[in-house]
Amino acid sequence: xxTSETPTAGTEPQHRGIGAPSARSLVALIAAAALVVVxxxxxxxxxxxxxxxxxxxxxxxDPAPSASVAWISGEQERSCVYLATPDGxxxxxxxxxxxxxxxxxxxxxxxxxxxxxPRDELRWFDPSTxxxxxxxVLDEPEEISRRHRSEISTRVRDGVLTVTVAESGExxxxxxxxxxxxxxxxxxxxxxQWVAMFDSASRLLVVPADGARPPRVWxxxxxxxxxxxxxxxxxxxxxx
Numbered sequence: 001x002x003t004s005e006t007p008t009a010g011t012e013p014q015h016r017g018i019g020a021p022s023a024r025s026l027v028a029l030i031a032a033a034a035l036v037v038v039x040x041x042x043x044x045x046x047x048x049x050x051x052x053x054x055x056x057x058x059x060x061x062d063p064a065p066s067a068s069v070a071w072i073s074g075e076q077e078r079s080c081v082y083l084a085t086p087d088g089x090x091x092x093x094x095x096x097x098x099x100x101x102x103x104x105x106x107x108x109x110x111x112x113x114x115x116x117x118p119r120d121e122l123r124w125f126d127p128s129t130x131x132x133x134x135x136x137v138l139d140e141p142e143e144i145s146r147r148h149r150s151e152i153s154t155r156v157r158d159g160v161l162t163v164t165v166a167e168s169g170e171x172x173x174x175x176x177x178x179x180x181x182x183x184x185x186x187x188x189x190x191x192x193q194w195v196a197m198f199d200s201a202s203r204l205l206v207v208p209a210d211g212a213r214p215p216r217v218w219x220x221x222x223x224x225x226x227x228x229x230x231x232x233x234x235x236x237x238x239x240x
Contacts, residue, residue: 152186
């Protein structure tokens with residue numbers, strides 16, 4: 001009797017050549033496919049894979065911007081005012097359960113916030129303490145000018161994002177960027193030397209107005225849909 005053709009008890013016959021993939025191979029294939037799906041989904045949802053890498057203002061503080069910047073971000077069903085200071089740091093100034101709509105100015109009396117709910121009013125906050133120092137109810141919604149608009153423009157061509165000063169056309173930054181990355185709202189400092197701007201990675205960037213060096217990251221996890229307001233930005237009222 002030829003025992004070489006009879007499988008030994010407890011073992012499986014050996015197969016040569018190409019056959020069905022093993023269970024381990026199937027698991028690996030499924031895991032790889034799932035990773036691709038998750039990656040594509042994240043890119044579609046968030047619009048970016050990796051934003052351009054930039055140093056922070058805290059890491060490289062020289063030269064420093066001329067003044068601080070204020071903006072509003074939502075946080076756990078509250079609205080909070082944030083400040084970024086010339087030394088490269090940022091901090092939470094104040095929060096409120098009311099809807100703090102937008103920062104509209106930063107004058108000698110403090111950071112001016114327009115609140116739309118529960119009433120349309122202006123509120124002044126002390127930039128040192130965060131305390132509310134004054135409030136004025138607006139009888140006419142158009143009483144406060146909406147003149148403040150983004151002072152930068154952007155375009156993407158052949159994978160290169162170019163950011164310019166809207167009025168002068170001065171190039172602030174040109175960088176290769178992944179699809180979906182954008183620089184949104186931007187404002188020129190009162191002395192005309194700096195531009196603060198939000199990008200789609202929720203970063204506040206600061207760049208010299210002549211584009212002499214790349215932007216630096218001033219703050220992270222910042223709202224990116226509103227205009228950053230520089231210290232020294234006067235309140236604009238509509239003409240009667």
